[in-house]
Amino acid sequence: MRIVTARELQDWLEHGTVLEKDSRGPKVVMLQNGLILKIFHTRRHPWLARITPPAKRFAQNAATLKKLGIAAPAIIETLWLDQCKGLSACTYQPLPGKSLETLLREQPTEIDNLIPELAAFIFRLHRQGIYFRSLHLGNVLLLPEGGFGLIDFLDLIKKRRRLNDWEAKRNLGHLRRYLQRRKISGFPIDKLIDSYSATARSC
Ligand SMILES: Nc1ncnc2c1ncn2[C@@H]1O[C@H](COP(=O)(O)OP(=O)(O)O)[C@@H](O)[C@H]1O
Ligand SMILES: [Mg+2]
Structure with missing residues:
Protein backbone atom coordinates (compact mmCIF):
# COMPACT_ATOMS: atom_id res chain seq x y z
CA MET A 1 0.00 0.00 0.00
CA PRO A 94 -15.80 4.43 -11.72
CA LEU A 95 -18.11 1.75 -13.02
CA PRO A 96 -20.27 3.35 -15.72
CA GLY A 97 -23.96 3.05 -14.95
CA LYS A 98 -26.81 4.32 -12.86
CA SER A 99 -27.65 3.19 -9.34
CA LEU A 100 -31.03 1.54 -8.87
CA GLU A 101 -31.78 4.29 -6.36
CA THR A 102 -31.41 6.94 -9.06
CA LEU A 103 -33.28 4.81 -11.56
CA LEU A 104 -36.19 4.38 -9.16
CA ARG A 105 -36.34 8.14 -8.74
CA GLU A 106 -36.06 8.97 -12.44
CA GLN A 107 -37.74 6.03 -14.24
CA PRO A 108 -39.76 3.97 -11.77
CA THR A 109 -41.48 1.91 -14.48
CA GLU A 110 -38.09 0.86 -15.79
CA ILE A 111 -37.33 -0.70 -12.39
CA ASP A 112 -40.51 -2.73 -12.59
CA ASN A 113 -39.46 -4.17 -15.95
CA LEU A 114 -36.02 -5.01 -14.59
CA ILE A 115 -37.21 -7.02 -11.59
CA PRO A 116 -36.89 -10.52 -13.16
CA GLU A 117 -33.38 -9.69 -14.37
CA LEU A 118 -32.42 -8.22 -11.00
CA ALA A 119 -33.77 -11.28 -9.18
CA ALA A 120 -31.71 -13.51 -11.48
CA PHE A 121 -28.62 -11.37 -10.78
CA ILE A 122 -29.06 -11.66 -7.00
CA PHE A 123 -29.72 -15.38 -7.33
CA ARG A 124 -26.50 -15.74 -9.30
CA LEU A 125 -24.57 -13.89 -6.56
CA HIS A 126 -25.99 -16.29 -3.98
CA ARG A 127 -25.29 -19.35 -6.11
CA GLN A 128 -21.69 -18.19 -6.41
CA GLY A 129 -21.42 -17.95 -2.63
CA ILE A 130 -21.57 -14.16 -2.36
CA TYR A 131 -23.19 -12.67 0.70
CA PHE A 132 -23.36 -8.93 0.04
CA ARG A 133 -24.49 -7.38 3.31
CA SER A 134 -24.83 -3.93 1.75
CA LEU A 135 -27.24 -5.19 -0.88
CA HIS A 136 -29.35 -2.12 -1.47
CA LEU A 137 -30.43 0.20 -4.25
CA GLY A 138 -27.52 2.65 -3.90
CA ASN A 139 -24.94 -0.08 -4.30
CA VAL A 140 -26.26 -1.89 -7.38
CA LEU A 141 -25.69 -0.18 -10.73
CA LEU A 142 -27.56 -0.79 -13.96
CA LEU A 143 -24.81 -0.93 -16.60
CA PRO A 144 -25.16 1.00 -19.87
CA GLU A 145 -24.90 -2.25 -21.87
CA GLY A 146 -27.49 -3.92 -19.63
CA GLY A 147 -26.90 -6.16 -16.66
CA PHE A 148 -25.86 -5.09 -13.18
CA GLY A 149 -22.71 -4.30 -11.27
CA LEU A 150 -21.80 -3.73 -7.63
CA ILE A 151 -20.07 -0.93 -5.73
CA ASP A 152 -19.45 -0.38 -2.00
CA PHE A 153 -18.63 -4.04 -1.29
CA LEU A 154 -16.32 -3.76 1.72
CA ASP A 155 -18.50 -6.09 3.77
CA LEU A 156 -18.94 -8.73 1.09
CA ILE A 157 -18.35 -12.34 2.14
CA LYS A 158 -17.38 -15.06 -0.34
CA LYS A 159 -18.31 -18.53 0.81
CA ARG A 160 -16.97 -21.72 -0.72
CA ARG A 161 -20.51 -22.93 -1.30
CA ARG A 162 -23.72 -21.38 -2.51
CA LEU A 163 -25.78 -19.56 0.11
CA ASN A 164 -28.39 -21.71 1.79
CA ASP A 165 -32.06 -20.69 1.83
CA TRP A 166 -31.78 -19.10 5.25
CA GLU A 167 -28.80 -16.95 4.24
CA ALA A 168 -30.47 -15.93 0.98
CA LYS A 169 -33.62 -14.94 2.82
CA ARG A 170 -31.63 -12.99 5.36
CA ASN A 171 -29.80 -11.15 2.59
CA LEU A 172 -33.04 -10.17 0.87
CA GLY A 173 -34.26 -9.10 4.32
CA HIS A 174 -31.44 -6.52 4.40
CA LEU A 175 -32.87 -4.98 1.27
CA ARG A 176 -36.39 -4.93 2.69
CA ARG A 177 -35.22 -3.27 5.90
CA TYR A 178 -33.19 -0.72 3.96
CA LEU A 179 -36.33 0.24 2.02
CA GLN A 180 -38.30 0.54 5.27
CA ARG A 181 -35.59 2.60 6.95
CA ARG A 182 -35.32 4.95 4.01
CA LYS A 183 -39.13 5.01 3.62
CA ILE A 184 -38.84 4.00 -0.05
CA SER A 185 -42.28 2.73 -0.94
CA GLY A 186 -42.05 2.59 -4.74
CA PHE A 187 -39.73 -0.40 -5.00
CA PRO A 188 -41.50 -3.71 -5.76
CA ILE A 189 -39.72 -5.78 -3.11
CA ASP A 190 -42.43 -8.47 -2.96
CA LYS A 191 -42.25 -8.90 -6.71
CA LEU A 192 -38.46 -9.19 -6.46
CA ILE A 193 -38.71 -11.89 -3.80
CA ASP A 194 -41.36 -13.80 -5.79
CA SER A 195 -39.21 -13.54 -8.88
CA TYR A 196 -36.16 -14.72 -6.90
CA SER A 197 -38.11 -17.75 -5.67
CA ALA A 198 -39.27 -18.53 -9.22
CA THR A 199 -35.66 -18.36 -10.46
CA ALA A 200 -34.49 -20.60 -7.61
CA ARG A 201 -37.23 -23.15 -8.37
CA SER A 202 -36.34 -23.30 -12.05
CA CYS A 203 -32.64 -24.05 -11.37
N1 LIG B 1 -17.42 2.77 -8.89
C1 LIG B 1 -18.35 3.72 -8.93
N2 LIG B 1 -18.91 4.03 -10.07
C2 LIG B 1 -19.81 4.99 -10.12
N3 LIG B 1 -20.23 5.71 -9.07
C3 LIG B 1 -19.69 5.44 -7.90
C4 LIG B 1 -18.73 4.42 -7.77
N4 LIG B 1 -18.38 4.37 -6.48
C5 LIG B 1 -19.10 5.29 -5.84
N5 LIG B 1 -19.89 5.96 -6.69
C6 LIG B 1 -20.82 7.05 -6.34
O1 LIG B 1 -20.63 7.43 -5.01
C7 LIG B 1 -21.79 7.11 -4.23
C8 LIG B 1 -21.41 6.56 -2.87
O2 LIG B 1 -20.47 5.54 -3.01
P1 LIG B 1 -20.45 4.28 -2.07
O3 LIG B 1 -19.22 3.53 -2.37
O4 LIG B 1 -21.74 3.55 -2.22
O5 LIG B 1 -20.30 4.95 -0.64
P2 LIG B 1 -21.22 4.98 0.67
O6 LIG B 1 -20.44 4.22 1.67
O7 LIG B 1 -21.34 6.42 1.01
O8 LIG B 1 -22.55 4.35 0.35
C9 LIG B 1 -22.57 6.12 -5.06
O9 LIG B 1 -23.95 6.11 -4.75
C10 LIG B 1 -22.26 6.58 -6.46
O10 LIG B 1 -23.07 7.68 -6.80
MG1 LIG C 1 -23.18 2.88 -0.85
Whole structure:
Protein backbone atom coordinates (compact mmCIF):
# COMPACT_ATOMS: atom_id res chain seq x y z
CA MET A 1 0.00 0.00 0.00
CA ARG A 2 1.31 3.40 -0.95
CA ILE A 3 1.55 6.07 1.72
CA VAL A 4 -0.17 9.27 0.61
CA THR A 5 1.40 12.47 1.87
CA ALA A 6 -0.72 15.06 3.65
CA ARG A 7 -0.03 17.46 0.81
CA GLU A 8 -1.20 15.00 -1.86
CA LEU A 9 -4.39 14.28 0.07
CA GLN A 10 -5.02 17.98 0.56
CA ASP A 11 -4.55 18.51 -3.16
CA TRP A 12 -7.02 15.70 -3.98
CA LEU A 13 -9.65 17.08 -1.62
CA GLU A 14 -9.13 20.64 -2.82
CA HIS A 15 -9.54 19.81 -6.51
CA GLY A 16 -11.91 16.87 -6.28
CA THR A 17 -15.67 16.72 -5.77
CA VAL A 18 -16.94 15.14 -2.57
CA LEU A 19 -19.71 12.65 -3.51
CA GLU A 20 -20.36 11.33 0.01
CA LYS A 21 -19.31 12.44 3.48
CA ASP A 22 -20.23 11.84 7.08
CA SER A 23 -19.38 13.35 10.44
CA ARG A 24 -15.84 12.01 10.13
CA GLY A 25 -15.20 13.76 6.82
CA PRO A 26 -15.25 12.93 3.10
CA LYS A 27 -15.96 9.27 2.23
CA VAL A 28 -16.16 9.21 -1.57
CA VAL A 29 -14.41 11.81 -3.71
CA MET A 30 -14.38 12.17 -7.50
CA LEU A 31 -10.80 13.19 -8.29
CA GLN A 32 -9.79 15.62 -10.99
CA ASN A 33 -8.31 12.76 -13.04
CA GLY A 34 -11.69 10.96 -13.17
CA LEU A 35 -10.82 8.30 -10.58
CA ILE A 36 -12.84 7.82 -7.42
CA LEU A 37 -11.16 7.97 -4.02
CA LYS A 38 -12.96 5.90 -1.39
CA ILE A 39 -11.85 6.56 2.17
CA PHE A 40 -12.37 3.88 4.82
CA HIS A 41 -12.93 5.49 8.20
CA THR A 42 -12.93 2.72 10.71
CA ARG A 43 -14.61 2.27 14.05
CA ARG A 44 -12.28 -0.62 14.86
CA HIS A 45 -9.12 -0.16 16.86
CA PRO A 46 -6.35 1.37 14.68
CA TRP A 47 -4.08 -1.65 15.18
CA LEU A 48 -6.79 -3.94 13.78
CA ALA A 49 -7.17 -1.68 10.77
CA ARG A 50 -3.40 -1.77 10.33
CA ILE A 51 -3.36 -5.58 10.28
CA THR A 52 -6.29 -5.96 7.88
CA PRO A 53 -6.72 -2.58 6.23
CA PRO A 54 -10.25 -2.09 4.87
CA ALA A 55 -8.75 -0.80 1.60
CA LYS A 56 -7.02 -4.16 1.11
CA ARG A 57 -10.22 -6.07 1.83
CA PHE A 58 -12.10 -3.84 -0.59
CA ALA A 59 -9.52 -4.49 -3.32
CA GLN A 60 -9.64 -8.26 -2.63
CA ASN A 61 -13.41 -8.21 -2.89
CA ALA A 62 -13.16 -6.36 -6.22
CA ALA A 63 -10.78 -9.09 -7.44
CA THR A 64 -13.17 -11.82 -6.22
CA LEU A 65 -16.06 -10.24 -8.11
CA LYS A 66 -13.94 -9.86 -11.23
CA LYS A 67 -12.95 -13.52 -11.10
CA LEU A 68 -16.61 -14.48 -10.88
CA GLY A 69 -17.49 -12.27 -13.85
CA ILE A 70 -19.46 -9.74 -11.82
CA ALA A 71 -18.99 -6.12 -12.90
CA ALA A 72 -17.24 -3.98 -10.27
CA PRO A 73 -14.94 -0.94 -10.34
CA ALA A 74 -11.33 -1.59 -11.33
CA ILE A 75 -9.04 -0.82 -8.40
CA ILE A 76 -6.08 1.36 -9.26
CA GLU A 77 -4.28 1.73 -5.91
CA THR A 78 -4.65 0.84 -2.24
CA LEU A 79 -3.42 3.62 0.00
CA TRP A 80 -2.58 4.62 3.55
CA LEU A 81 -3.88 8.09 4.36
CA ASP A 82 -2.83 7.81 8.01
CA GLN A 83 -1.25 4.55 8.99
CA CYS A 84 -1.16 5.38 12.73
CA LYS A 85 -4.90 5.91 12.78
CA GLY A 86 -5.52 2.96 10.45
CA LEU A 87 -7.03 5.26 7.83
CA SER A 88 -6.85 3.61 4.41
CA ALA A 89 -8.32 4.33 0.97
CA CYS A 90 -8.59 3.03 -2.58
CA THR A 91 -8.64 4.76 -5.90
CA TYR A 92 -10.68 3.14 -8.61
CA GLN A 93 -12.10 3.61 -12.04
CA PRO A 94 -15.80 4.43 -11.72
CA LEU A 95 -18.11 1.75 -13.02
CA PRO A 96 -20.27 3.35 -15.72
CA GLY A 97 -23.96 3.05 -14.95
CA LYS A 98 -26.81 4.32 -12.86
CA SER A 99 -27.65 3.19 -9.34
CA LEU A 100 -31.03 1.54 -8.87
CA GLU A 101 -31.78 4.29 -6.36
CA THR A 102 -31.41 6.94 -9.06
CA LEU A 103 -33.28 4.81 -11.56
CA LEU A 104 -36.19 4.38 -9.16
CA ARG A 105 -36.34 8.14 -8.74
CA GLU A 106 -36.06 8.97 -12.44
CA GLN A 107 -37.74 6.03 -14.24
CA PRO A 108 -39.76 3.97 -11.77
CA THR A 109 -41.48 1.91 -14.48
CA GLU A 110 -38.09 0.86 -15.79
CA ILE A 111 -37.33 -0.70 -12.39
CA ASP A 112 -40.51 -2.73 -12.59
CA ASN A 113 -39.46 -4.17 -15.95
CA LEU A 114 -36.02 -5.01 -14.59
CA ILE A 115 -37.21 -7.02 -11.59
CA PRO A 116 -36.89 -10.52 -13.16
CA GLU A 117 -33.38 -9.69 -14.37
CA LEU A 118 -32.42 -8.22 -11.00
CA ALA A 119 -33.77 -11.28 -9.18
CA ALA A 120 -31.71 -13.51 -11.48
CA PHE A 121 -28.62 -11.37 -10.78
CA ILE A 122 -29.06 -11.66 -7.00
CA PHE A 123 -29.72 -15.38 -7.33
CA ARG A 124 -26.50 -15.74 -9.30
CA LEU A 125 -24.57 -13.89 -6.56
CA HIS A 126 -25.99 -16.29 -3.98
CA ARG A 127 -25.29 -19.35 -6.11
CA GLN A 128 -21.69 -18.19 -6.41
CA GLY A 129 -21.42 -17.95 -2.63
CA ILE A 130 -21.57 -14.16 -2.36
CA TYR A 131 -23.19 -12.67 0.70
CA PHE A 132 -23.36 -8.93 0.04
CA ARG A 133 -24.49 -7.38 3.31
CA SER A 134 -24.83 -3.93 1.75
CA LEU A 135 -27.24 -5.19 -0.88
CA HIS A 136 -29.35 -2.12 -1.47
CA LEU A 137 -30.43 0.20 -4.25
CA GLY A 138 -27.52 2.65 -3.90
CA ASN A 139 -24.94 -0.08 -4.30
CA VAL A 140 -26.26 -1.89 -7.38
CA LEU A 141 -25.69 -0.18 -10.73
CA LEU A 142 -27.56 -0.79 -13.96
CA LEU A 143 -24.81 -0.93 -16.60
CA PRO A 144 -25.16 1.00 -19.87
CA GLU A 145 -24.90 -2.25 -21.87
CA GLY A 146 -27.49 -3.92 -19.63
CA GLY A 147 -26.90 -6.16 -16.66
CA PHE A 148 -25.86 -5.09 -13.18
CA GLY A 149 -22.71 -4.30 -11.27
CA LEU A 150 -21.80 -3.73 -7.63
CA ILE A 151 -20.07 -0.93 -5.73
CA ASP A 152 -19.45 -0.38 -2.00
CA PHE A 153 -18.63 -4.04 -1.29
CA LEU A 154 -16.32 -3.76 1.72
CA ASP A 155 -18.50 -6.09 3.77
CA LEU A 156 -18.94 -8.73 1.09
CA ILE A 157 -18.35 -12.34 2.14
CA LYS A 158 -17.38 -15.06 -0.34
CA LYS A 159 -18.31 -18.53 0.81
CA ARG A 160 -16.97 -21.72 -0.72
CA ARG A 161 -20.51 -22.93 -1.30
CA ARG A 162 -23.72 -21.38 -2.51
CA LEU A 163 -25.78 -19.56 0.11
CA ASN A 164 -28.39 -21.71 1.79
CA ASP A 165 -32.06 -20.69 1.83
CA TRP A 166 -31.78 -19.10 5.25
CA GLU A 167 -28.80 -16.95 4.24
CA ALA A 168 -30.47 -15.93 0.98
CA LYS A 169 -33.62 -14.94 2.82
CA ARG A 170 -31.63 -12.99 5.36
CA ASN A 171 -29.80 -11.15 2.59
CA LEU A 172 -33.04 -10.17 0.87
CA GLY A 173 -34.26 -9.10 4.32
CA HIS A 174 -31.44 -6.52 4.40
CA LEU A 175 -32.87 -4.98 1.27
CA ARG A 176 -36.39 -4.93 2.69
CA ARG A 177 -35.22 -3.27 5.90
CA TYR A 178 -33.19 -0.72 3.96
CA LEU A 179 -36.33 0.24 2.02
CA GLN A 180 -38.30 0.54 5.27
CA ARG A 181 -35.59 2.60 6.95
CA ARG A 182 -35.32 4.95 4.01
CA LYS A 183 -39.13 5.01 3.62
CA ILE A 184 -38.84 4.00 -0.05
CA SER A 185 -42.28 2.73 -0.94
CA GLY A 186 -42.05 2.59 -4.74
CA PHE A 187 -39.73 -0.40 -5.00
CA PRO A 188 -41.50 -3.71 -5.76
CA ILE A 189 -39.72 -5.78 -3.11
CA ASP A 190 -42.43 -8.47 -2.96
CA LYS A 191 -42.25 -8.90 -6.71
CA LEU A 192 -38.46 -9.19 -6.46
CA ILE A 193 -38.71 -11.89 -3.80
CA ASP A 194 -41.36 -13.80 -5.79
CA SER A 195 -39.21 -13.54 -8.88
CA TYR A 196 -36.16 -14.72 -6.90
CA SER A 197 -38.11 -17.75 -5.67
CA ALA A 198 -39.27 -18.53 -9.22
CA THR A 199 -35.66 -18.36 -10.46
CA ALA A 200 -34.49 -20.60 -7.61
CA ARG A 201 -37.23 -23.15 -8.37
CA SER A 202 -36.34 -23.30 -12.05
CA CYS A 203 -32.64 -24.05 -11.37
N1 LIG B 1 -17.42 2.77 -8.89
C1 LIG B 1 -18.35 3.72 -8.93
N2 LIG B 1 -18.91 4.03 -10.07
C2 LIG B 1 -19.81 4.99 -10.12
N3 LIG B 1 -20.23 5.71 -9.07
C3 LIG B 1 -19.69 5.44 -7.90
C4 LIG B 1 -18.73 4.42 -7.77
N4 LIG B 1 -18.38 4.37 -6.48
C5 LIG B 1 -19.10 5.29 -5.84
N5 LIG B 1 -19.89 5.96 -6.69
C6 LIG B 1 -20.82 7.05 -6.34
O1 LIG B 1 -20.63 7.43 -5.01
C7 LIG B 1 -21.79 7.11 -4.23
C8 LIG B 1 -21.41 6.56 -2.87
O2 LIG B 1 -20.47 5.54 -3.01
P1 LIG B 1 -20.45 4.28 -2.07
O3 LIG B 1 -19.22 3.53 -2.37
O4 LIG B 1 -21.74 3.55 -2.22
O5 LIG B 1 -20.30 4.95 -0.64
P2 LIG B 1 -21.22 4.98 0.67
O6 LIG B 1 -20.44 4.22 1.67
O7 LIG B 1 -21.34 6.42 1.01
O8 LIG B 1 -22.55 4.35 0.35
C9 LIG B 1 -22.57 6.12 -5.06
O9 LIG B 1 -23.95 6.11 -4.75
C10 LIG B 1 -22.26 6.58 -6.46
O10 LIG B 1 -23.07 7.68 -6.80
MG1 LIG C 1 -23.18 2.88 -0.85
